[in-house]
Amino acid sequence: xxxxxxxxxAYDDVITPAAEARDALGGSxxxxxxxxxxxxxxxxxxxxxxxxxxxxxAFLRERGVDLDGxxxxxxxxxxxxxxxxxxxxxxxxxxxxxxxxxxxxPRLPELYRESEFVFLAxxxxxxxxxxxxxxxxxxxxxxxxxxxxITGAPDALRETLKLVDALVVNDSEVRELSGxxxxxxxxxxxxxxGPRTLIIKKGEHGALMVHGESYFFCxxxxxxxxxxxxxxxxxxxxxxxxxxxxxxxxxxENLRRAVVFGTALASFVVEDFxxxxxxxxxxxxxxxRVDALRAMTRFEKxxxxxxxx
Amino acid sequence: xxxxxxxxxAYDDVITPAAEARDALGGSxxxxxxxxxxxxxxxxxxxxxxxxxxxxxAFLRERGVDLDGxxxxxxxxxxxxxxxxxxxxxxxxxxxxxxxxxxxxPRLPELYRESEFVFLAxxxxxxxxxxxxxxxxxxxxxxxxxxxxITGAPDALRETLKLVDALVVNDSEVRELSGxxxxxxxxxxxxxxGPRTLIIKKGEHGALMVHGESYFFCxxxxxxxxxxxxxxxxxxxxxxxxxxxxxxxxxxENLRRAVVFGTALASFVVEDFxxxxxxxxxxxxxxxRVDALRAMTRFEKxxxxxxxx
Numbered sequence: 001x002x003x004x005x006x007x008x009x010a011y012d013d014v015i016t017p018a019a020e021a022r023d024a025l026g027g028s029x030x031x032x033x034x035x036x037x038x039x040x041x042x043x044x045x046x047x048x049x050x051x052x053x054x055x056x057x058a059f060l061r062e063r064g065v066d067l068d069g070x071x072x073x074x075x076x077x078x079x080x081x082x083x084x085x086x087x088x089x090x091x092x093x094x095x096x097x098x099x100x101x102x103x104x105x106p107r108l109p110e111l112y113r114e115s116e117f118v119f120l121a122x123x124x125x126x127x128x129x130x131x132x133x134x135x136x137x138x139x140x141x142x143x144x145x146x147x148x149x150i151t152g153a154p155d156a157l158r159e160t161l162k163l164v165d166a167l168v169v170n171d172s173e174v175r176e177l178s179g180x181x182x183x184x185x186x187x188x189x190x191x192x193x194g195p196r197t198l199i200i201k202k203g204e205h206g207a208l209m210v211h212g213e214s215y216f217f218c219x220x221x222x223x224x225x226x227x228x229x230x231x232x233x234x235x236x237x238x239x240x241x242x243x244x245x246x247x248x249x250x251x252x253e254n255l256r257r258a259v260v261f262g263t264a265l266a267s268f269v270v271e272d273f274x275x276x277x278x279x280x281x282x283x284x285x286x287x288x289r290v291d292a293l294r295a296m297t298r299f300e301k302x303x304x305x306x307x308x309x
Numbered sequence: 310x311x312x313x314x315x316x317x318x319a320y321d322d323v324i325t326p327a328a329e330a331r332d333a334l335g336g337s338x339x340x341x342x343x344x345x346x347x348x349x350x351x352x353x354x355x356x357x358x359x360x361x362x363x364x365x366x367a368f369l370r371e372r373g374v375d376l377d378g379x380x381x382x383x384x385x386x387x388x389x390x391x392x393x394x395x396x397x398x399x400x401x402x403x404x405x406x407x408x409x410x411x412x413x414x415p416r417l418p419e420l421y422r423e424s425e426f427v428f429l430a431x432x433x434x435x436x437x438x439x440x441x442x443x444x445x446x447x448x449x450x451x452x453x454x455x456x457x458x459i460t461g462a463p464d465a466l467r468e469t470l471k472l473v474d475a476l477v478v479n480d481s482e483v484r485e486l487s488g489x490x491x492x493x494x495x496x497x498x499x500x501x502x503g504p505r506t507l508i509i510k511k512g513e514h515g516a517l518m519v520h521g522e523s524y525f526f527c528x529x530x531x532x533x534x535x536x537x538x539x540x541x542x543x544x545x546x547x548x549x550x551x552x553x554x555x556x557x558x559x560x561x562e563n564l565r566r567a568v569v570f571g572t573a574l575a576s577f578v579v580e581d582f583x584x585x586x587x588x589x590x591x592x593x594x595x596x597x598r599v600d601a602l603r604a605m606t607r608f609e610k611x612x613x614x615x616x617x618x
Binding site: 086087181184185247260298 | 395526
């Protein structure tokens with residue numbers, strides 16, 4: 001089924017303890033669309049500047065991403081520069097130049113308004129709200145957010161949260177949004193704000209889905225050659241929403257598999273800079289990691305210790 | 310089969326954001342033995358002072374813990390006082406009084422030397438080494454350690470690591486011991502030091518077992534009423550080794566189940582101070598959490614996306 005993503009497209013300068021990348025294709029919508037494209041066509045809404053390269057457009061188009069929603073404005077594309085610390089987990093931002101993204105006002109092409117699956121990447125809650133109101137009858141709407149909006153636009157965020165089916169965020173954001181340290185209690189509080197489903201990204205610690213009353217946990221795939229964590233969260237969301245749109249039905253079983261596919265896609269993207277690893281994956285590679293993730297958590301009931309005493 | 314634990318018995322004063330406990334029964338050997346006692350009899354080697362209460366002895370004896378290896382020395386029992394921060398994860402030690410534990414020199418009663426499963430709780434690597442040399446032909450030896458020994462007694466620790474089958478530690482300790490930030494690479498480096506099996510405790514993020522080339526991950530049980538994390542790691546180890554000794558055979562399947570049982574026991578102990586929750590559990594409760602942990606990671610293969618393209 002049709003999948004819409006609204007977010008950023010950017011050029012990143014990334015410094016890791018081991019290496020450095022300049023003018024690397026980045027942005028939440030880019031990583032999301034590249035990952036989701038392995039499952040389903042993607043309608044993309046974003047804005048870039050005149051400096052945006054044609055080859056990037058070509059790459060996404062070849063991957064089945066519809067770019068009618070991409071506008072090119074006079075000026076420069078969103079630029080971010082950051083440095084990762086030795087643990088490859090914490091990072092410091094050297095600069096953020098919003099450029100044309102500062103005036104981003106997502107307008108959906110008529111066809112996009114029929115999208116059944118919608119992902120609102122990390123943009124202002126007000127813009128996320130405006131996107132939701134432009135879609136006619138979405139089947140499943142998921143959103144991301146960040147501390148900047150939790151503290152900077154709490155009221156708008158609360159309003160938008162009422163309208164979504166799922167929130168896809170980091171554990172620290174769930175704690176900040178709820179004001180509660182215990183993640184289990186925090187999740188329930190956030191569910192009461194609107195989303196029935198919480199998909200909590202914990203980086204190397206995996207992902208926890210709280211769906212209604214049930215919990216599902218998927219560990220991170222053991223990545224030995226971690227090269228650049230940039231975009232892992234958006235790639236996770238892309239694999240998740242892409243799989244869900246492919247399956248067409250939002251059941252708990254499908255949501256669980258979607259979390260696993262998202263985890264698998266994220267495990268690839270961190271093995272290289274930018275979304276380079278998402279340029280040439282094949283289904284067998286992806287399914288190989290899905291199988292590995294299942295094997296990592298499998299255990300059988302035993303006979304040593306029956307419940308009857 | 311027979312299970313031996315060598316470690317500390319203590320009285321703890323614990324302060325959490327919500328409450329406070331004084332003279333709470335603690336110590337690594339105490340939590341371990343109380344948890345393991347749900348699966349198998351336990352041979353305990355520890356030292357306490359004259360102030361140690363008879364009721365604690367009675368509690369452990371009733372749980373099937375053999376205390377012939379417990380010596381009572383003139384002086385006071387090991388005392389620790391600590392405070393947990395709001396996240397209930399980080400804690401600060403207010404004081405540590407080793408008291409009689411300072412002169413602890415574990416001597417195994419003759420019968421204990423036949424123990425087949427051995428757990429060396431967090432004591433000095435030299436003492437752990439001495440215990441191993443007192444056991445005739447152990448089937449499976451696991452040890453814990455801490456940053457204090459990793460930095461303070463690195464050579465002795467390396468010697469002891471060569472003699473054990475498994476190391477049960479926190480992820481931060483694996484990183485410090487190996488000098489490597491990537492946990493997957495770090496695990497391989499530690500395996501090269503001796504233990505074929507690493508069981509890495511990640512607190513609320515669950516537990517990762519690296520066994521030879523294979524990985525097993527068990528999430529933490531979602532605990533909403535977290536009251537006191539003290540002893541969670543030793544309780545985890547007790548459930549793990551207790552189950553393993555019960556099963557008798559160290560296969561990967563049994564190790565996996567052992568990690569899950571350890572996780573289940575740890576999820577109970579944190580719901581109250583000291584080892585109070587370990588005083589009156591029943592098997593149905595424990596198996597209920599084991600089933601919940603399996604349900605939390607289960608997902609079925611789907612038909613939407615065959616490997617064949």
